Amino acid sequence: MPPTTPRxxxxxxxxxxxxxxxxxxxxxxIAFATFSGTAFAQEPTPTPPPATSAPATGAPATxxxxxxxxxxxxxxxxxxxERLSGVDVRAVDSSGAEAARTTSGNxxxxxxxxxxxxxxxxxxxxxLPDGVSVQGSVxxxxxxxxxxxxxxxxxxARTATVVPFWEKFIRITVDGLRFGLVIALSAIxxxxxxGTTSLTNFAHGELVTLGAVAAWVINVKMGVQLIPATVLAVxxxxxxxxxxxxxxxxxxxxxxxxxxxxLVVSIGLAIGLRYLILIFYSDRSQSxxxxxxxxxxxxxxxxxxxxxxxxxxxxxxxxxxxxxxLQRTKIGKAMRAVSDNKDLAASSGIDVxxxxxxxxxxxxxxxxxxxxxxxxxxxxxxxxxxxxxxxxLLMFAGITLGGLGTAYGALLGCVIVGLLVQWSTLVINPxxxxxxGLLVLIVILIVRPQGILGSRQRIG
Numbered sequence: 262m263p264p265t266t267p268r269x270x271x272x273x274x275x276x277x278x279x280x281x282x283x284x285x286x287x288x289x290x291i292a293f294a295t296f297s298g299t300a301f302a303q304e305p306t307p308t309p310p311p312a313t314s315a316p317a318t319g320a321p322a323t324x325x326x327x328x329x330x331x332x333x334x335x336x337x338x339x340x341x342x343e344r345l346s347g348v349d350v351r352a353v354d355s356s357g358a359e360a361a362r363t364t365s366g367n368x369x370x371x372x373x374x375x376x377x378x379x380x381x382x383x384x385x386x387x388x389l390p391d392g393v394s395v396q397g398s399v400x401x402x403x404x405x406x407x408x409x410x411x412x413x414x415x416x417x418a419r420t421a422t423v424v425p426f427w428e429k430f431i432r433i434t435v436d437g438l439r440f441g442l443v444i445a446l447s448a449i450x451x452x453x454x455x456g457t458t459s460l461t462n463f464a465h466g467e468l469v470t471l472g473a474v475a476a477w478v479i480n481v482k483m484g485v486q487l488i489p490a491t492v493l494a495v496x497x498x499x500x501x502x503x504x505x506x507x508x509x510x511x512x513x514x515x516x517x518x519x520x521x522x523x524l525v526v527s528i529g530l531a532i533g534l535r536y537l538i539l540i541f542y543s544d545r546s547q548s549x550x551x552x553x554x555x556x557x558x559x560x561x562x563x564x565x566x567x568x569x570x571x572x573x574x575x576x577x578x579x580x581x582x583x584x585x586x587l588q589r590t591k592i593g594k595a596m597r598a599v600s601d602n603k604d605l606a607a608s609s610g611i612d613v614x615x616x617x618x619x620x621x622x623x624x625x626x627x628x629x630x631x632x633x634x635x636x637x638x639x640x641x642x643x644x645x646x647x648x649x650x651x652x653x654l655l656m657f658a659g660i661t662l663g664g665l666g667t668a669y670g671a672l673l674g675c676v677i678v679g680l681l682v683q684w685s686t687l688v689i690n691p692x693x694x695x696x697x698g699l700l701v702l703i704v705i706l707i708v709r710p711q712g713i714l715g716s717r718q719r720i721g
Contacts, residue, residue, distance in 0.1 A: 331374040332403050335548065337365075338384070340393050340415040344369030349385035354378065364388075377404050382411045408546035408643045428562045433683050439569050439638060441659075441679020442576035445672045447631030448656035449583060450502075450624020456600035456666030457620050459520055460510065463527040465628060465656065466649035467534035468505075472498045472629025473636045474542050477644045480549050487551040491633045495626045502625020505530075506618055531650075539646045546643040549636070572638040579630065580672060583623075587668055592619055600666055651695070655682065658698040662705050664712030673713060677701075 334352070338345035350371050351362040360380060365371040373382075383398040396414040403409055451465040476494035479485045485493070509530065513523055557566050587593035598606040599616045607613045628649075635652060636644050645651075655678055663674025678698055685697045705712065 330376055332377060332405055332409055333372055333374055334380075334382070334401075334403060334409045334411055335370065335372045336382075336411040336413065338369040338371065338413060338415075345390065345393065345415075347388065348390075349388040350382065351385060352380045352382050354380055375403055378402070382413075384413055406544050406546075408548075408641060408645075410546075410548060410641060410643065412641075430687070431562045432564050433686065434680065435563060435565060436569070437680035437683030438676065439565075439573045439576075439679070440683055441676035442573060442580070443631055443634045443638060444652065444655050444659050444679050445675035446576050446579060446634065447628050447652060448660050448675050449580070449668050449671050450620070450627045451656055452660040452663075452666060452671035453596065453600070453620045453668055454624050455660070456668075457596065457603070457617050458510070458514070460523050460527065461520075463524070463653070464505075464531035464534060465624070466651075466653035467531050467538070468498060468501060468625050468628035469632035469635065469649035469652055470538055470646065471501055471534070471632070471649075473632035473644045473648060474538060474646075475629065476633045476636075477547055477549060480551065481547070487549055491630065494633060495629045498625040498627075498629025498632075499622045500625070502621040502623070502628075503618065505625070506621035510621070511614070511617075535647060535650060542644075542646050544646060546640070546645050548641075548643045568642070569638050572634045575630075575634065579627070583627070583668065592616070596620060654702070655679075655695065655698040658702040658705075660712075661702055661710075662712055664714035667712075667714050670712055670714035 336350070338348055338350075344367070346365050346367045346369060348365045348369075348371075349362060350365065350373065352360045352373050352375050354360045355378070360375050361373045363371050363373050379400070379402045381398050381400050384395045386395065389395065393415060399411050399413060401409070401411055447469050448465075450468075451462060454460055454462055454465070472494050475497040476487070476490050479490035479493050480487050483490075509526065510523070513526065518526075557564050558570070587597060595606070595611045595616050596619070598609070598611055599613055603613055606616075632649060635648065636642065640648060656675070659675030659678040660671040661674065662677060663670030663672065678701055681701060682694050682697045685694050689696075
């Protein structure tokens with residue numbers, strides 16, 4: 262009998278020798294790879310010689326090859342409006358070793374490629390101009406899918422104990438006013454759409470995101486300065502609002518589709534638009550080219566950056582113009598008439614469908630502008646693929662608090678929500694501040710569901 266050696270199942274005897282040879286070769290490759298990996302892991306990493314770490318040409322002090330999972334970290338060195346070029350910035354890992362180093366360009370911008378993990382980012386003091394000092398290093402955990410922008414503060418450091426509580430409260434109040442105005446700018450269209458069509462549009466948050474993404478594409482990809490890019494993004498928002506009404510909501514109204522069915526359609530549309538943005542945009546936060554630097558103005562008890570001040574002024578001007586349009590213009594009066602009684606407005610000669618189309622275009626444009634201001638003032642100049650979804654809860658809380666269907670109620674309610682959200686940071690973790698919007702929504706729906714300026718007959 263032949264020896265009882267194991268034979269491959271369902272194979273001919275002629276292939277037995279070939280199979281054994283392949284198994285032996287595979288085991289040899291595995292053993293070689295294991296031994297090589299252990300040897301390479303034990304090999305010490307050579308330290309770059311200090312003599313070549315800082316060439317006189319202003320190039321980065323060290324040159325590391327980015328890893329396969331490297332993430333780009335960026336920032337801009339700005340000392341009270343002065344862009345600092347030729348300044349070294351380095352990243353130090355948790356073991357104290359320098360992971361990467363670079364030199365800022367002519368506009369003060371710098372970028373580093375590091376692997377995910379916790380780092381301390383430092384400005385090398387020796388490379389700073391005379392008379393300029395940095396307040397300290399910045400510790401940051403770098404991970405994919407989040408804003409990886411590092412901002413350094415220059416000048417004399419001011420500790421938290423120097424700022425009294427009343428001054429801190431005033432600053433938070435101003436910031437809450439800014440936040441509330443941005444929410445109101447985004448939510449007025451949502452309130453007007455509800456007033457004229459009785460539709461609760463859950464896809465309105467995606468209109469906010471589309472506006473910010475459109476501005477980012479025009480600003481970054483096409484090289485257009487941010488202010489004209491924002492104007493073009495508002496036009497894109499108007500077009501998207503018109504398409505929403507023409508392709509989806511007008512056919513549903515003509516078929517006399519119920520409000521519950523339209524609500525379900527808006528939820529599905531919101532999910533579809535959100536993930537289309539994710540596919541064609543990115544899951545990472547992307548920064549605008551302009552206005553990433555933060556220069557804070559100290560005016561006594563007030564401290565506000567130029568970007569936030571501009572957001573407040575723009576929001577107030579646009580909201581005043583919307584109020585004047587509602588009160589003084591023919592289309593504004595028609596909008597209020599349709600909102601009060603659609604049938605009576607139609608019987609008096611008002612073209613209801615034309616008014617609703619205008620409301621959708623106005624809501625899309627305001628949502629796009631609100632998305633850009635929200636990205637600039639609240640997200641540090643970055644655009645995120647689900648930023649509108651995060652803002653949607655606060656918009657609903659604001660218009661519910663002020664009164665559904667009323668533009669002035671939306672303004673009042675959103676400002677109050679913005680103040681409450683920012684005031685809550687005095688007692689809770691700032692990362693949890695948006696939960697205040699949910700609490701406001703629950704309390705208002707229980708105590709006064711028609712809102713501050715809403716009428717009970719409108720809701721009932």
